[in-house]
Every structure is written in C-alpha cells, then in structure tokens.
Amino acid sequence: MTRPPRPPRIWLFVTFATLFPLTLAALLFWLGAEYRLWNDLREEADLSFGRRVTIIDVLSELRAAESSQRGYVITNDGEFRARYRHWRSEIGASFAAADIYYRSQPTHRNGFRGLRALATAKIAEMDDVLAIYDRQGAAAARQQISNGEGKRLMSRLQAQLDRIIRDEQAIGRARLQAYHDRTDMLQRLWWILLGFSSLLLVAALVGIWRQRASKYRLELSAFEAAQRNETILNSTIDPIIIINPSGSIETINRAASRMLGYEPAELARRDFDFISDIASGVGTFLDRIGLVDGELRTPFRTDCLVRHRSGRKLPVDVALGVMPLSDGEHIVASFRDIAERKRIERLKDNLISTVSHELRTPLTSIVGALALLKRDTADLDPQSAGLVAIAENNAQRLIRLINDMLDIDRIEAGKLKMAAVALDLRHVVQQACEDNGGLAASSGITLKNVSGDDALMVQGDPQRLHQVLTNLLSNAVKISPKGGQVVVSLSPSSDGRRAIVHVDDDGPGIPPEFRARIFGRFERAGSREAAPGTGLGLAIAKEIMTQHSGELWFEDRPQGGTRFSLSLPTMLPTMSVGNRKKEDDVKILICEKNA
Structure with missing residues (x-):
C-alpha cells in the first residue's frame, strides 16, 4: 500500500531559524580575527621589505663599495677596483627602486633625499680617493682616507638611516591603527548585515513553511489520486x-x-x-x-x-x-x-483431425467408384454421365478440402515434413501448368508458360512446390475474367542466387482491407469476385515456402490484376544447357521421376 505524505514539522523550521544566525555570528567573529591577523602580517611585510630593507640594502652596498675601494688602495688588486665599480652601479639601482617606494610618501621624501645626498657625497669621496690614487699613488690615497672624511660620512648616513626607520615605524603604527579602525567599522557593518540577513532568513523561512504546507496539500491530493488509481488497478x-x-x-x-x-x-x-x-x-x-x-x-x-x-x-x-x-x-x-482457449483449440484440432481422417477413407472409395462409372459412360445416357462427372468433381473437391485441413493440422503440430531433393524448377512449373490447363480451358482462360530454357536447380520437395504453384494457378484462373489470360514466368534473380516464379492474372486485384490477412487461415476476400474455396490454400503455400527458406508475396500489376511471386535459393549458378561448351568442367545431372 502507498503511504500518505507526512505533514511538515514546525520544530525543524524553528531550529533552523535559531541555529542559522548563531552560526553566522560565529563565522563573522572568526573571520574578523583572521582578517586582523592577516592585516598585521601584511602590514609588517609591507613596512619591512618595502622600505626598510631597501634603504638598509643601500647602506650595505655603500659599505661593500667602501671595502672594495680600500682593498684596492691597500693591495693595488684590480679585482677590488672591479668590485667597487659593481657596487657603485648597484647603489644607483637601489636608490632608483627606493625612489619608487617614496614617491607616494611626501612626508618621508625629505629624509630619503637627505639619505641620498649623503650617499652621493660618500660616493664622491670614494671617487676622489681613487682619483688621487691614480694621480699621486697609494700613499697619497691612504693619507686621504686617514683624514676621516669617509668615516664621518658613513656615520652621518647611519644616523640618517636610523631617523628614516624611526619615522617609518611611527607612520606604520599610525596606518596600522587606521587600518584597525577600518576593520572595526567593517565589523559593525557585518553586524548590521547579520541583522538584515536574519530578517531575510525569517522571511525566507516563513515562505518555505508556506511552500511546504502547500506541497503537503498537493502530495495529499496526489496520494488520494494514487489510491483511486490503485483501486481501479486492483479491480x-x-x-x-x-x-x-x-x-x-x-x-x-x-x-x-x-x-x-x-x-x-x-x-x-x-x-x-x-x-x-x-x-x-x-x-x-x-x-x-x-x-x-x-x-x-x-x-x-x-x-x-x-x-x-x-x-x-x-x-x-x-x-x-x-x-x-x-x-x-x-x-x-x-x-x-488463454489456457481455456488453448484447451478449446486442442479439442478443435482433434475434431478436425478425426473428422478429416474418418471422411478421407470413404471419399477415396467413392472417388474410385465414380472413376469406374465414368470410364463406362458409353452405357449411360448423357444426363447420368453428367451427374457422374459432377459427383466426381465434388468428391475431388472434398478430398482437397480434407487434405488442406490435414496440412493445417500438421503445420500447427509442427509435423509438416518436406523432402529435400535436387530438382529443376522448370519441370515443376511446366507440370503445374499442364495440370491446370484443363481448368483454364474450361473457364475460358488462356494459360501461358513463358519460362526460359535455362535450368534452375533448387533443393526442395517437388510435390509440395507443385502444390504451391497449383494453388496460385487455380486462384489466378478462378479470379480472372472470361477471355483473360494467366502468365507464368521463371527466371533467376539479378545475382543468380534465387529462382523467382511470377504468376500474373487479369483479375480485379486484392481489396485493400484484405491485403494484411491474405495469408491467414480461413481468410477469404469479401468481394463478389472472390474465388470459391476454404481460405486455407495461401496459408499452406506460405508455410511450405517458409520451410523451403523461400518467400511468397504479391503485388499489383501496372496494367491491372495481381502478380503472385515466389522465390527459392538456387543450388548452382544458372547455366544454359544448349549453349554449354564441351570443355566446361561443370556438369549437371538431372534425375526425373516418370510417373
């Protein structure tokens, strides 16, 4: 049984409405603390590595340049002179980089300019010493160094650097305080946002509650509809x-x-x-x-x-x-x-089988007796001879009906056996035309066999194939108008793998409503032009062709009438017997039964 939907529970919504603001507040507190810590680290990195490190690097480079200059003066080693030139260029690059930092800091600009002026003076002092060395020698250069001017300039540079660093620290603290003030303001804004979000959340929860209640009503309606459908299904x-x-x-x-x-x-x-x-x-x-x-x-x-x-x-x-x-x-x-229907069908099949077998034996005797009477018609008057012929024809018709019923019974029981012998399909077609020639002549129909002379070897049961062709020919003769013609043709397919037989008639055609069931059992067209019969012939013919791996179909002829066609797989490629050369290796042995 389908369970009904449960109503919404209010305590779930109340719990969610309470926990959500608390969770959001805790998240904001955590974010504020993390944000302050991150700002502190960022402030320290900006101050330490943006300005102080740069100007400290300048002082270090000046010391390195001074050491290289003095090493050259003392040792006259050209490598020291090269190092001096290197550090002198690095000092210029460092001041260019530091200038970028101080462009946006006008309050620190003067201190930076003073530092740069002292550094320029120091570089000039070192250049002068080297110039004296080049003009007057090492002793004069060392005398110039010993007067202490370079040392005084370095002291002044150190003092100026200390002032700049103190100023940077003071301004950094002020900026940090301003940043913290901004953070506090943002936290207040977050609290305002939290209150606003809480209001929105309450409104959303009210809307969700109403939606859930509406959904519950819809689910309840759907449940009732499902209950009705289930009742209908079970009834x-x-x-x-x-x-x-x-x-x-x-x-x-x-x-x-x-x-x-x-x-x-x-x-x-x-x-x-x-x-x-x-x-x-x-x-x-x-x-x-x-x-x-x-x-x-x-x-x-x-x-x-x-x-x-x-x-x-x-x-x-x-x-x-x-x-x-x-x-x-x-x-x-x-x-x-369909168990009961199957039981009735079995009873019907048993009845048909029993009746057919019981009728066939006496009918065979009757047909034999009538054949003897017909042979001695010279002793009978014309009226009696006509009655004997009528009786024989009807007895033969009853035997064909019984044979058809027995074939249907064998087909349903899966006991319709087929022989598998090699045969020339031309002979089967010719025999069928000869056997139906009398029926065509008595009906005023011209029966033509336009099959060629080429042998078409197939494997099958000659009697059953003859039965199929006889059914098609007799139907064609019965349906054609007096004076019409029935044309039979035999030819190979375009690839030579199948033999195809066409039976063309001049009849009225097959009604559209009858086409889908024409090969059914006991099916007959409802028109007045329909040929008399039991409606079993085409069903039996279809089953025979199926068991021969063949096909049976029909189509309308452009000039009127119907064409019934059957095809069978060939055994050997088509070959003209009359035109075969003597040196051909392939030979065909055709065995016929003369009966």
Missing part, C-alpha cells in the same frame, strides 16, 4: 504489471497476484525476466522489449508463457503499453490467460 480482472525502465517490476495488481501466486511485495524490484521471457536477449530492457522512439514495435504478443510461483508455465496473450514518467518510460503489461 481490473486482467493481470497488470508495471515495469520501470531498467526492467524491474514496480507493482502488480490483485489479478496478477492471483494468477502468478506471488504477493505484490514479493515481486517488487524483481527483474521482469523472473516471470517471463518476452524481453529476453542482450541490451537494455527497453531495447529488448522493442521500444523505439517512444513506441513499441510489437504491442500485442500472442502465445507467450509466464512462470507461476509453483514453477509451472501459464499460456497468456500479452498487451504492452508505454507510460512516460519523469524517471523514464515505463512499460504496462496486461496479461490474458
């Missing part, structure tokens, strides 16, 4: 099974439960193949069941089997339908128990 006398797109059983009605011996819960989610093989094979269930573009190729299937809980198989007819749902296309299978 149906035919067993019905609903299968999901994956091939699993979703539900069965009470009739299906009674027929299969399972409770609905026992078959729920079981594969449909568990009870039936109508969707056997490889692939998805919908492919195996024959669903193409939302439609079933074979929506109605007869003579199927389903498995009962006890293991026995039940004969059923199955009607399939498609039920599109949101999760895919479901299949609705409706079963009709």
Whole structure:
C-alpha cells in the first residue's frame, strides 16, 4: 500500500531559524580575527621589505663599495677596483627602486633625499680617493682616507638611516591603527548585515513553511489520486504489471497476484525476466522489449508463457503499453490467460483431425467408384454421365478440402515434413501448368508458360512446390475474367542466387482491407469476385515456402490484376544447357521421376 505524505514539522523550521544566525555570528567573529591577523602580517611585510630593507640594502652596498675601494688602495688588486665599480652601479639601482617606494610618501621624501645626498657625497669621496690614487699613488690615497672624511660620512648616513626607520615605524603604527579602525567599522557593518540577513532568513523561512504546507496539500491530493488509481488497478480482472525502465517490476495488481501466486511485495524490484521471457536477449530492457522512439514495435504478443510461483508455465496473450514518467518510460503489461482457449483449440484440432481422417477413407472409395462409372459412360445416357462427372468433381473437391485441413493440422503440430531433393524448377512449373490447363480451358482462360530454357536447380520437395504453384494457378484462373489470360514466368534473380516464379492474372486485384490477412487461415476476400474455396490454400503455400527458406508475396500489376511471386535459393549458378561448351568442367545431372 502507498503511504500518505507526512505533514511538515514546525520544530525543524524553528531550529533552523535559531541555529542559522548563531552560526553566522560565529563565522563573522572568526573571520574578523583572521582578517586582523592577516592585516598585521601584511602590514609588517609591507613596512619591512618595502622600505626598510631597501634603504638598509643601500647602506650595505655603500659599505661593500667602501671595502672594495680600500682593498684596492691597500693591495693595488684590480679585482677590488672591479668590485667597487659593481657596487657603485648597484647603489644607483637601489636608490632608483627606493625612489619608487617614496614617491607616494611626501612626508618621508625629505629624509630619503637627505639619505641620498649623503650617499652621493660618500660616493664622491670614494671617487676622489681613487682619483688621487691614480694621480699621486697609494700613499697619497691612504693619507686621504686617514683624514676621516669617509668615516664621518658613513656615520652621518647611519644616523640618517636610523631617523628614516624611526619615522617609518611611527607612520606604520599610525596606518596600522587606521587600518584597525577600518576593520572595526567593517565589523559593525557585518553586524548590521547579520541583522538584515536574519530578517531575510525569517522571511525566507516563513515562505518555505508556506511552500511546504502547500506541497503537503498537493502530495495529499496526489496520494488520494494514487489510491483511486490503485483501486481501479486492483479491480481490473486482467493481470497488470508495471515495469520501470531498467526492467524491474514496480507493482502488480490483485489479478496478477492471483494468477502468478506471488504477493505484490514479493515481486517488487524483481527483474521482469523472473516471470517471463518476452524481453529476453542482450541490451537494455527497453531495447529488448522493442521500444523505439517512444513506441513499441510489437504491442500485442500472442502465445507467450509466464512462470507461476509453483514453477509451472501459464499460456497468456500479452498487451504492452508505454507510460512516460519523469524517471523514464515505463512499460504496462496486461496479461490474458488463454489456457481455456488453448484447451478449446486442442479439442478443435482433434475434431478436425478425426473428422478429416474418418471422411478421407470413404471419399477415396467413392472417388474410385465414380472413376469406374465414368470410364463406362458409353452405357449411360448423357444426363447420368453428367451427374457422374459432377459427383466426381465434388468428391475431388472434398478430398482437397480434407487434405488442406490435414496440412493445417500438421503445420500447427509442427509435423509438416518436406523432402529435400535436387530438382529443376522448370519441370515443376511446366507440370503445374499442364495440370491446370484443363481448368483454364474450361473457364475460358488462356494459360501461358513463358519460362526460359535455362535450368534452375533448387533443393526442395517437388510435390509440395507443385502444390504451391497449383494453388496460385487455380486462384489466378478462378479470379480472372472470361477471355483473360494467366502468365507464368521463371527466371533467376539479378545475382543468380534465387529462382523467382511470377504468376500474373487479369483479375480485379486484392481489396485493400484484405491485403494484411491474405495469408491467414480461413481468410477469404469479401468481394463478389472472390474465388470459391476454404481460405486455407495461401496459408499452406506460405508455410511450405517458409520451410523451403523461400518467400511468397504479391503485388499489383501496372496494367491491372495481381502478380503472385515466389522465390527459392538456387543450388548452382544458372547455366544454359544448349549453349554449354564441351570443355566446361561443370556438369549437371538431372534425375526425373516418370510417373
């Protein structure tokens, strides 16, 4: 049974409405702390590596340049002179980089300019010492160094650097305080946002509650509709099974439960193949069941089997339908128990078989007696001789009817046996034309055989193939108007692999409403032009051709009438007997039975 939907629970919404602002507040506190820590680290990095490190690097480079200059003066080593030139260029590059930092700091600009002026003076002092060295020698240069001017300049540079660093620190602290003030302001804004968000949340929760209540009412309405549908489904006398797109059983009605011996819960989610093989094979269930573009190729299937809980198989007819749902296309299978119909059909088949066999023996004797009387018609008057001929024709017609009924019985029982001998299809066609020539002449119909002289070897039962052709020819003669003609032709297919026989008539054609069932049993056209008969001939002919791996079909002729055609696989390539050369290796031995 389908359970009704549960009503919404208010305590869930109250809990969510309480926890959400608390969680949001805790998150804001954490974010504020993290944000302050990150700002401190960023401030320290900006101050330390942006300005102080740069000017400290300048002082270090000046010291390195001074050391290189003095090393050259003392040792006269050219490498020291090269190093001096290197550090002198680096000092210029460092001041250029530091100038970028101080452009946006007008309060620090004067201190930086003073530092740069001292550095320029220091560089000039070192250049002068080197110039004296070049002009007057090492002793004069060392004397210039010993007067202490370079040392005083370095002291002043150090003092100026200390002042700049102190100023930087003071301004940095002020900026940090301003940044913290801004952070406090942002936190106040966050609190305001929190209050506003809480109001929005309350409004949203009210809306969600109303939506949930509306959804509950809709689900309740859907549940009641499902209950009605379930009641309708269970009140149906035919067993019905609903299968999901994956091939699993979703539900069965009470009739299906009674027929299969399972409770609905026992078959729920079981594969449909568990009870039936109508969707056997490889692939998805919908492919195996024959669903193409939302439609079933074979929506109605007869003579199927389903498995009962006890293991026995039940004969059923199955009607399939498609039920599109949101999760895919479901299949609705409706079963009709045909066990009683099968029993009646078996009784009918037994009756037909018994009656046919019981009638055939006396009819054979009657036909034999009438044949003897017909042979001695010289002793009978014309009226009696005519009556004997009529009696013989009707007795022969009854025998053909009984033979057709026996063939149908054998076909249904799977006992219609076919011989498999090599034969020339030309001879079968010729014999059939000769046997039906008298019927055509008595009906005022011209029967023409326009088959060629080429041998067309096939493998089959000559008597059964003769039976098929006789049926087609007799139907064509009976349906053609007086003075018309029936034309029989035999030819190979374009690839030489099949032999094709055409039987053309001048009849009125086949009614459109009769075309789909023309090869059915006991089917006859309802028009006045329909040929007399039992409606079994074409059904038997179709089965004979099927067992010969052949085909039987019909089509309209452009000039009027109908063409019935049959095809059979050939045994050997088509060859003209009269034109075959003597040196050909291939030979055909044709064996005929003269009867």
